[in-house]
Amino acid sequence: xxxxxxxxxxxxxxxxxxxxxxxxxxxxxxILRPICHITSMLIFKPKSWIQYAVAFSMDSTSLFxxxxxxxLSKEQKEELRRRTIALLYYLIRSPFYxxxxxxxxxxxxxxxxxxxxxxxxxxxxxxxxxxxxxxIYNYCWTA
Numbered sequence: 205x206x207x208x209x210x211x212x213x214x215x216x217x218x219x220x221x222x223x224x225x226x227x228x229x230x231x232x233x234x235i236l237r238p239i240c241h242i243t244s245m246l247i248f249k250p251k252s253w254i255q256y257a258v259a260f261s262m263d264s265t266s267l268f269x270x271x272x273x274x275x276l277s278k279e280q281k282e283e284l285r286r287r288t289i290a291l292l293y294y295l296i297r298s299p300f301y302x303x304x305x306x307x308x309x310x311x312x313x314x315x316x317x318x319x320x321x322x323x324x325x326x327x328x329x330x331x332x333x334x335x336x337x338x339x340i341y342n343y344c345w346t347a
Contacts, residue, residue, distance in 0.1 A: 230269035234287070237262040251298040260294055263287070296338050309334065 240262060244255035270284055295305045310331070317327040 224275075226269050230266045233262050233269070234266040237266070251302075253299055256294075256297060256299060259297075260291075263291060263294075267291070296334075298338075301338055 237259060241255060241259045244252075244258045248254045267284070267287055270287075276284065294300060313327050313331055317324050
C-alpha cells in the first residue's frame with residue numbers, strides 16, 4: 205500500500221484519541237454524564253436545579269466540543285444530530301418543566317385548540333398525556 209494512502213484519514217475507521225483531543229474529550233464527557241448525573245441525584249434532591257444543570261452542562265459541552273471537530277462519518281453526524289435534538293428533552297425535565305415549560309406548553313395547546321378547527325379532540329388527549337410522558341421521561345432520564 206502507498207504511504208500517502210495510509211496517512212489519509214478515513215472518517216469511517218476506528219477513532220484514535222491521540223489524533224483529535226477535542227473529540228475524545230467530548231465523548232468522554234458524554235460517557236461520564238450518567239455517572240455524574242446519578243451522583244448529583246444522590247447528593248442533591250432528584251428534582252434539584254443542580255443535577256439538572258450538571259446534566260445539561262455536560263450534554264451541551266459535549267456537543268460544543270464535538271461540533272468543533274471535523275472529518276466525522278455519516279453515522280457520527282447522525283449521532284451528533286440525534287444528541288442535539290435530544291437537548292429538547294430538557295424542556296420536559298424537572299425542575300424546568302414545573303417552573304417554565306408546563307405553563308408555556310399548556311398555553312400553546314390552548315391557542316391551537318381555539319384557533320385551528322378540528323384539533324379539540326387531539327389537543328385533549330395531548331393535554332392528558334403530557335403529565336404521563338413527563339413522569340416517564342423524568343423516571344427514565346437518559347435516552
